Amino acid sequence: MSTTPTRPGGSTYEEVQSSAEFAELRSRFRRFVFPMTALFLAWYFLYVILAAFASDFMGTKVWGDINIGLIFGLLQFVSTFTITMIYARWADRELDPTATTLREHIEAGEVK
Numbered sequence: 001m002s003t004t005p006t007r008p009g010g011s012t013y014e015e016v017q018s019s020a021e022f023a024e025l026r027s028r029f030r031r032f033v034f035p036m037t038a039l040f041l042a043w044y045f046l047y048v049i050l051a052a053f054a055s056d057f058m059g060t061k062v063w064g065d066i067n068i069g070l071i072f073g074l075l076q077f078v079s080t081f082t083i084t085m086i087y088a089r090w091a092d093r094e095l096d097p098t099a100t101t102l103r104e105h106i107e108a109g110e111v112k
Contacts, residue, residue, distance in 0.1 A: 012106065021102045028094055032087070040083060047072050 016022050050058055051069060058069035 016102070016106055019102075021098065021105065025095065025098050025102060028098070032090055032094070036083060036087070040079065043079060044076065047076060 050072065058067065058072070060068045062068060062071060
């Protein structure tokens with residue numbers, strides 16, 4: 001016996017997935033996440049490539065025993081936390097209202 005309620009067009013989940021609201025939500029998410037991921041990966045691979053092939057540059061001392069490689073490595077952490085904060089704010093503003101509306105429609109059985 002299935003515990004998933006079904007509708008004429010399929011299960012509730014299939015109807016939600018094919019709804020315009022869900023498509024818009026997924027589209028907004030992808031428009032933000034894919035470019036941000038590409039940007040972060042480019043920054044990360046630049047760090048790795050410089051560490052592997054430009055050791056003289058990365059070993060350049062900036063202040064005392066602190067070199068460029070150490071600064072770039074610490075900036076990896078900074079960029080990760082920055083991206084997380086940007087995403088959280090963006091999601092609160094752009095995704096959450098649509099997701100809340102979609103959830104309310106699902107709970108009321110009004111999937112469009």
